[in-house]
Structure formats: structure tokens, C-alpha cells
Amino acid sequence: MDADLVLETRGLTKEFRGFIAVKDVDLRVRRGTIHALIGPNGAGKTTVFNLVTRFLPTSGGRILYKGRDITATRPAEVARLGMVRSFQISAVFPHLTVLENVRIALQNRLTRDTYRFWKSERCLDRLNDRALDLIESVGLGGSEQQKATDLSYGRKRALEVATTLALDPEVMLLDEPMAGMGHEDIGRITALIRRLAKDRTVLMVEHNLSVVADLSDTITVLQRGQVLAEGSYAEISRDPQVRQAYMGSADAMSH
Ligand SMILES: Nc1ncnc2c1ncn2[C@@H]1O[C@H](COP(=O)(O)OP(=O)(O)OP(=O)(O)O)[C@@H](O)[C@H]1O
Secondary structure, eight states: OOTTEEEEEEEEEEEETTEEEEEEEEEEEETTOEEEEEOSTTSSHHHHHHHHTTSSOOSEEEEEETTEEOTTOOHHHHHHTTEEEHHHHOOOOTTSBHHHHHHHHHHHHHHHHOGGGGGOHHHHHHHHHHHHHHHHHTTOTTOTTSBGGGSOHHHHHHHHHHHHHTTOOSEEEEESTTTTOOHHHHHHHHHHHHHHGGGSEEEEEOOOHHHHHHHOSEEEEEETTEEEEEEOHHHHHHOHHHHHHHHSSTTTTOO
């Protein structure tokens, strides 16, 4: 296997009672890149996410993570290996503060790694420092004592990202990170994704084509469960088939 590939699928297929939602998908996600999955509603994007994180069993094909076959691995083990989906662990507790939420996420990771850690007061301080760093890094500095429920939608998503980052994932899967966001939040989350992608790989499903164009190194276009095209935004947006299939119009991809 190519050492550059962090995630690879070969012939990935999913059938729901006779309906083939994902068919023979070969996905190649290179380490350190931002890779977007796009396509019309029902193209199979979310199903691909659910398959690679093992939330859904495959009907056919293989999934390789860092060269290791994870086709039959449990979802929690996949997360432990470093591939984490944003909402997976980051259920945000609405009535806890930003700081408490991030601390809990950090504790989950640390208690798993070394439970004896908790015996030391000094380590608890270090945990606080790490939590404050994470909060700052997602742009929530100053909101540490605010309850999650009182945050705006965009800031709640940023908190979700912070709790996911607490796990220090190597590969982060983001499912429509811009969904429901206003202009200002989109700018902030775009900058955040770019920052967090500096030392990890990001695979995202996103409908906002400006964001996809702006952020992605590679884009895979799905249509009816199959890969229609793959390449940079410039490459796929020149493809007449993509323009036709994705938006039903040859002008649709210029943003
Ligand atoms: N659990 C399921 N049982 C039956 N059919 C399903 C199931 N999950 C998804 N599908 C079908 O599989 C197809 C692909 O769905 P999927 O949600 O992966 O598409 P998507 O590209 O993520 O769409 P969207 O952009 O609307 O979220 C759809 O036709 C959907 O109805």
C-alpha cells in the first residue's frame, strides 16, 4: 500500500434490502490532506462515512486504515486507532460549561490511557491548561464559563470540534460542518478546519461548494452510490458530467 494513504476503501459496497446505496467505491485519502465527499442528495456520502467508521457493516469491499484492514473492526476500536467522527464522542452536554465539556472529553481519553493519572493534583492542573488551549484554538477563548446550551449554533459546533480534538485524532471526519451556519460562522469554522488540518487528515461531507473549493485538496464526487469523478476543485468543476450530474446545470459549479 502507498504509505501516503491513511484511509483507503476497495470496492466498498452497501446494500439496504436490495437497494445499493454505495457501489464499488475506491476511496484514497492521502495523509495530511483535506478530502471532501460531495454529491447530490442520496448519493451515498453519509453511508460511506458510516461504513468507514464502522457504524454500519459493509455488504462488500474492504476498508484499510493506515494499511490495516478494519473492515470488521468495532467502531470504538476504530476511534482508538485515531479515526474519529466529529459527533462520535463529542456529544456536548448542554448544561455544562464549555470548560467542563472539554475537560470531560480530555478525561475520557486520559482515563482510558492511564487511570493512575488521576492520583496527581499536578496532572489535574495540566489537564486544565490543555482544556484552555483547546478552547482557545477553536476560537472560544473567553467563553469558558458559558453553558453549552447558551452558545450560538456556530459556537456549539466549535465546541464539538474542541471535544473531538481532545482525543487527538489522526483522521477527523466532519459531516457537513457548515450545515445551518450563518456567514460569519462559516468563515470561522473554515479557518478552524484549515488550522486543525495542519497536522492531521480531514475527510468531510459538505454541501457548501465555496467551502469545498476553498478548503479541499481532493474532492470525490459521488452519484447514485458510485464515484463519478475525483480530483482538485478545478479538475472536477471542469468535468461536464459532474456539472450535469451534481447540479443539473453546466454553470452550477462556478462559485
Ligand atoms: N438505513 C437505511 N436503510 C435503507 N436505505 C438507506 C439507509 N440509509 C441510507 N439509505 C439510502 O441510501 C441512499 C444514500 O443515502 P445517504 O444518506 O448516504 O446519502 P447522502 O449522499 O449522504 O445524502 P444527503 O446529502 O441527502 O445527506 C439514499 O437513497 C438513502 O435513502
